[in-house]
Amino acid sequence: MIHRVYTVMLAGAMTAYAPLALGRKFTRGVPLNLCARLGYDHHTPRTERAGWIHAVSVGESITAMPLIEGLRERCPGLPLVVSTVTETGARVVRERLSTVAEHRYFPLDLPGAIDRVVDAINPAFLVCMETELWPNLVRRLHDRGIPVMIANGRLSDRSFHRYAMIRPFLKPTLERIRMFAMQSEEDARRIVALGAPAGRVVVTGNMKHDAATPDDTQGRAWRKRLGLTPDRRVWVAGSTHPGEEEAVLAAHALARQAHPDLALIVAPRHPERAAEAAGLVQAHGWPVVRRSELGGALDRDAVMILDTVGELAELYAIADVVFVGGSLVPRGGHNVLEPARLSKPVVFGPHTTNFREAAALLASGGGGVVVRDGPELAARLTALLADPVERTRMGEAARRAVTSRQGAVRKTLDLMTSLFEQGAPLRAERE
Numbered sequence: 001m002i003h004r005v006y007t008v009m010l011a012g013a014m015t016a017y018a019p020l021a022l023g024r025k026f027t028r029g030v031p032l033n034l035c036a037r038l039g040y041d042h043h044t045p046r047t048e049r050a051g052w053i054h055a056v057s058v059g060e061s062i063t064a065m066p067l068i069e070g071l072r073e074r075c076p077g078l079p080l081v082v083s084t085v086t087e088t089g090a091r092v093v094r095e096r097l098s099t100v101a102e103h104r105y106f107p108l109d110l111p112g113a114i115d116r117v118v119d120a121i122n123p124a125f126l127v128c129m130e131t132e133l134w135p136n137l138v139r140r141l142h143d144r145g146i147p148v149m150i151a152n153g154r155l156s157d158r159s160f161h162r163y164a165m166i167r168p169f170l171k172p173t174l175e176r177i178r179m180f181a182m183q184s185e186e187d188a189r190r191i192v193a194l195g196a197p198a199g200r201v202v203v204t205g206n207m208k209h210d211a212a213t214p215d216d217t218q219g220r221a222w223r224k225r226l227g228l229t230p231d232r233r234v235w236v237a238g239s240t241h242p243g244e245e246e247a248v249l250a251a252h253a254l255a256r257q258a259h260p261d262l263a264l265i266v267a268p269r270h271p272e273r274a275a276e277a278a279g280l281v282q283a284h285g286w287p288v289v290r291r292s293e294l295g296g297a298l299d300r301d302a303v304m305i306l307d308t309v310g311e312l313a314e315l316y317a318i319a320d321v322v323f324v325g326g327s328l329v330p331r332g333g334h335n336v337l338e339p340a341r342l343s344k345p346v347v348f349g350p351h352t353t354n355f356r357e358a359a360a361l362l363a364s365g366g367g368g369v370v371v372r373d374g375p376e377l378a379a380r381l382t383a384l385l386a387d388p389v390e391r392t393r394m395g396e397a398a399r400r401a402v403t404s405r406q407g408a409v410r411k412t413l414d415l416m417t418s419l420f421e422q423g424a425p426l427r428a429e430r431e
Contacts, residue, residue: 006135006169007110033087036105039116049124050079051420054106057089058309059335060129063152065096066210066409067127072100074417081121088271088309095310109134118144125420127151131159131191135173142176147419151412152207153182155190156332157353163194171195179419181412183207184357202415205408206358208337219317226263226304226318227297233262233320233385238312239269239334240325244349245277247328247374249284252303254378259385263298265315267306269326269334274307281305313338320391321384323377324348333359340367341402345394347371347380361405367398 035041053068055061061084068080080101084090093103107117114137126141126148141148155163163170174196181204182188188201228234235255237248245266252264268277274290281288287302291311298304306312316322322339326332327349336358339346346368352359362368371377384391 003135003139011110033090033105037108038110038113039107039120041105045120046079046122048079049122050081050102051075052081052083052121052123052126053101053129054083054126054132055089055093055129056106056132057084057086058092060084061089061092061096062310062313063207063211064129066212067151067207067412068097068101070409070413071416074413078124081123092310107137109136111136111140114140118146125149125416127416130154133163133170133173135169138173138176147178148176149179149181149416149419150177150191151181151416152204152408153180153191154184154187154206154354155194158332160190160194167194179415181415183408186357202411204411204415205405206337207408207412208335208358209341209402209405210407210409211338211341213341214314214317216317218314222315222318226294228263228318233259234265234318235262235321235323235381235385236265236267236312236315236319236339237323238267238316238325238339240266240277241269241329241331242273242276243329244325245280247377248323249281249286249303250374251378251381252286253284255382255385258382261300262385263304265304265306265319267312267315269331271307271309274305277305313342316342316344319344321381322346323381326354327351327359328371328373328377336362336368337402340398343395343399345369345384345391346398347377347384349373349377361401362398365397365401367394367396367401369394 051071053064055064068082071080081104082093082097082101083104083106084093085106090103104117104121107113123146125146128148128150129152131150131153138148174194178200180191180196180201182191182201183206185203188203192198192201223230240248248266256262266277268274278288278290281303287299288305289298289302290305290307292307294304306315316339319339322344324334324336324339324346326334330351332354333348333352336346336348336355340362346362348359348368348370350370350372359368363370369380371380
């Protein structure tokens with residue numbers, strides 16, 4: 001009965017959301033992919049079983065890549081399907097994993113849509129990156145004997161409190177999941193508190209520590225493409241949100257007084273905000289160019305807006321200083337490990353609940369620094385640009401912090417193969 005009530009409420013919520021979704025489609029070009037998410041995308045159902053990995057969007061897709069590559073090495077004959085919710089995530093999967101896995105859109109959590117997508121994929125198992133909990137999907141896979149695993153699981157403060165409000169309803173879903181590979185002890189404690197069986201919860205660490213590091217040639221290629229000489233200073237503001245670009249531009253203006261050739265690249269968290277960010281740059285009196293429209297060298301005074309997907313990590317390679325957004329405003333912060341593994345000094349705000357452990361690791365190890373507001377960002381940026389020795393020290397400390405916690409992908413793969421090859425309930429105790 002409770003699943004019927006949930007399904008009716010979900011269908012009602014989707015109906016209410018439809019006008020907003022249509023508005024985003026026609027005003028901002030955000031695709032719905034509704035037919036695919038309802039299972040009507042005309043894929044031919046496969047006859048052989050496949051491994052199914054779900055990654056919501058870009059960040060999860062990139063994090064999953066070492067896991068997918070490792071799974072391919074261990075099980076070379078196993079077809080792989082990677083699903084996403086967003087179009088940007090789909091683009092990353094198609095561009096980077098086209099020779100390894102098939103892409104599909106994740107089904108809406110409605111029984112008919114689930115059955116059609118599951119029939120088409122014919123999964124041997126489902127691995128959900130981070131903490132995707134869809135009651136109808138988990139229930140129907142459980143009823144078919146298809147094991148579900150959470151990989152790189154985490155629960156932010158916000159998610160935990162929201163899930164706690166529906167714990168009696170959520171508990172049966174958690175009991176149907178065969179394994180929870182969580183990022184930290186705190187994430188493990190929280191998932192158990194919500195109702196996950198403690199014997200199925202294992203702490204494996206954060207797989208973002210294991211992501212591949214771009215080689216130096218990418219950085220050199222980007223500098224050449226943008227017309228930036230090796231001695232020209234560059235800073236990158238990555239994954240910014242409304243309210244942060246203003247602080248970034250003010251910091252840039254101040255830093256340019258001491259470093260007239262300083263270049264700035266701003267990467268809004270959501271590429272569809274590129275026009276908004278470009279308007280802010282122009283309002284501050286700077287020339288602006290979008291990455292998608294860049295035809296040659298970057299003008300001396302121009303600020304570049306990154307409006308493409310999947311290039312931010314490569315652009316971090318050319319930065320002398322990196323600011324990671326979602327942290328000066330209460331959004332929980334974004335991936336501070338991407339620039340850290342590239343030996344870059346990392347600056348971020350106080351709101352890092354989504355990356356609490358990683359931010360604390362960088363700050364305590366001397367590879368990252370917290371700024372409370374725009375003026376502190378400007379002061380820290382100016383000081384770092386003036387001190388190459390300190391930049392080098394922070395960058396090396398950031399890289400050491402990342403490498404000190406590697407190994408989550410191997411642990412996760414070991415758990416996956418143990419569970420899915422044996423086809424038996426997990427009996428491992430908490431580590």
